[in-house]
Amino acid sequence: MxxxxxxxxxxxxxxxxxxxxxxxxxxxxxxxxxxxxxxxxxxxxxxxxxxxxxxxxxxxxxxxxxxxxxxxxxxxxxxxxxxxxxxxxxxxxxxxxxxxxxxxxxxxxxxxxxxxxxxxxxxxxxxITELRRATRKLQETEQRTAYALENAGQWIWDLNIPANQVWRSPQYRILLGLDPNAAEKPSVGWDILHPDDRAHTLQAFDDALSGKNPLFEAIYRVKRPDGGDTWILSRGKIVEYDANGAPLRLLATSVDISMQKRIEEQLSSTVELRLKLEEKLLAANRKLRNLSERDHLTNLPNRRKFAHLLRQAFGQAHDVHKDLAVIMVDIDHFKTYNDFYGHLAGDDCLIHVARSLNKVVKQTSGSLARFGGEEFAALLSGVSKHEVMKTATQMLNSVTAMKIKHEASPSGLVSISLGIAILDENNRAAIAGPDDLLNLADTALYQSKRNGRGRVSLWGAFS
The missing domain is CATH 3.30.450.20 (PAS domain)
Incomplete structure (x- = not known):
């Protein structure tokens, strides 16, 4: 230095x-x-x-x-x-x-x-940073009991064990609402105990006498002149023994903990209420999150949720070299369907198509989302090209099989067009991210539309 x-x-x-x-x-x-x-x-x-x-x-x-x-x-x-x-x-x-x-x-x-x-x-x-932090923590702890100890009196008492006579300092009279100016005389030990607390208090005393516990400690109630109860915490120890080791004196202090008892009850109620509120808040947050990720009409995951699922699946596919497929779906001539039958009928059509597609996709443990408007997107992970094509064909046929009339369509029925993009070992290096895979599936979808709609196109087969 x-x-x-x-x-x-x-x-x-x-x-x-x-x-x-x-x-x-x-x-x-x-x-x-x-x-x-x-x-x-x-x-x-x-x-x-x-x-x-x-x-x-x-x-x-x-x-x-x-x-x-x-x-x-x-x-x-x-x-x-x-x-x-x-x-x-x-x-x-x-x-x-x-x-x-x-x-x-x-x-x-x-x-x-x-x-x-x-x-x-x-x-x-x-x-003194750590000291300040420790002080703050101590203050936080003390604050919980500060209200209980505030305005609380305490007294000293000395029990002559053989004579069972107790002397108490004058402060106890103030605490119990007695005349503070009255002369304090020796009284019978344990005479102020509430009857319901006598047994466990005397047991604590016997444990101190026998040496089972080194200290005497008991919480009990004392009756006040107004008929109420004061909660007392007493602590003490044997301070004098005779020549044979028999205990002679117990010296102790007592403090009013009535406020603390009330606070404990209030705190217990507050904690219980807080837990209930937290449960309600968590449930509300889960519901809100679910609503934010769901399409209100079809109850399918929305575009936002689909993007999240795609990012996760794309990362896993790269990590473990697993195939991943995206299928983009579009209802053919849906605008003319709305114009011809009305928007309520259009919503009903979307719901039926969504149910039909979701049923097929679930068979391969895939995910289907409403991508927006009349568009849907499916995510299939860990399936072969053959299985993807089979699923897409089933999706196409399931909608056709519903035979939903569409008089404004050349075919007279509601149909769909599909576009597929597959991430596999042949193109893994070329497809940099999930958006690229999505865009390739969208390109394949438009190829189906250009080729007359009502069909499936696989990206790569025409590029």
Whole structure:
């Protein structure tokens, strides 16, 4: 590690001891794993260690001899305040700064020269980011119980075990709504226990007496004069034994946890409600996602969903060298069908065609989507060219077999045209992506249309 020095004596005295003192400071700076610098009384940086140089993002040789306003303008007011306090002989208050989204404690101490004169301050930048994070986590945890402990009183009690007599500090009277000014006298042990809590509390006491548990701890209720109950948490231990090892005294504290009990019940209800709301939200999100990926008329996957399925299948086909086929389908003369029969009849035609095509495609574990308007798209993965052609032919025949009248069509019936593109070992290198495969199937579809419609065309067979 290298530490730069100013040419001017940091102690502003006419002897060489200031230089020796600086060397001593630098030696310490070398061994301390925090960011350190030394400022003279004018606010000039006399020396700075590597840790602080890296932290501030400035080379030590540039920082040394410069005003703090030049090097750390955001921290300068804090450091100036420390210098002023040190000059006045006051204690330098610690401060906090943020550097690159991390928190640092800035501490400083006055440095005196050999004559006992104020020479400057030594400043330490200590990273407290993790401490702050831990503190925040602790605060979050404490906040859950803060309402329970707020305004809660507590008392000390001392049980004479052989005599079964208990002394309680006066605070318990305030907590239970009793007269706080009344004189407290020794009373019978466990006399304030709620009857329903007596058994388990005395069991906890017996476990402490026998040594089964090193500490006594019990939660129980105490009746108040107004008829209500106060929940109490008591903790204590045996603090005195006789010569034979028999327990003599139990010293304990009790605290009102009624608020905590209420909060636990509310929290339980809140958590239960939150879980129900989360379930409803998840169900709503699933429904919304499903709606966004479904065609509202045919209930088939829409174009967006088909594109997603195609991207996935295309990637898998490349990874495992599996064949992949896309079949584009178009209802022939559908515009004239709508014009002749009306749009309601057109919707009904689309639904029937969709059902017929989907039934065929499902037989090969393929996927069918409504691509848009009167167009459909099928995705077949891991099937041979022969199987693809067979499926396409079945799709063609299934629509024809429905014999849906189409008087505006030359054939008099609703028919479809199909175009096929297959990704296989022969063209895998030539087809760069899923869109390319889709475009090739679309090209084949238009070849079917040009050849008279009502037929199947395979890309590659005509290109």
């Amino acid at each position: 290298s530490i730069s020095k100013s040419r001017q004596s940091p102690f502003n005295i006419a002897n060489e001891s200031g230089g020796d003192r600086l060397l001593q400071i630098e030696a310490v700076y070398d061994r301390v794993p925090v960011g350190l610098c030394y400022l003279n009384q004018d606010g000039l940086i006399v020396t700075i260690n590597d840790q602080l140089s890296r932290l501030l993002g400035v080379e030590s040789k540039i920082a040394v001899g410069r005003n703090i306003e030049d090097i750390v303008p955001l921290h300068a007011p804090l450091l100036r305040k420390g210098l002023a306090a040190a000059k006045s002989g006051e204690v330098i208050a610690d401060g906090e700064v943020e550097i690159a989204e991390e928190s640092f404690m800035v501490s400083a101490a006055a440095v005196m020269n050999d004559l006992g004169q104020f020479a400057g301050i030594s400043v330490a930048y200590t990273n």
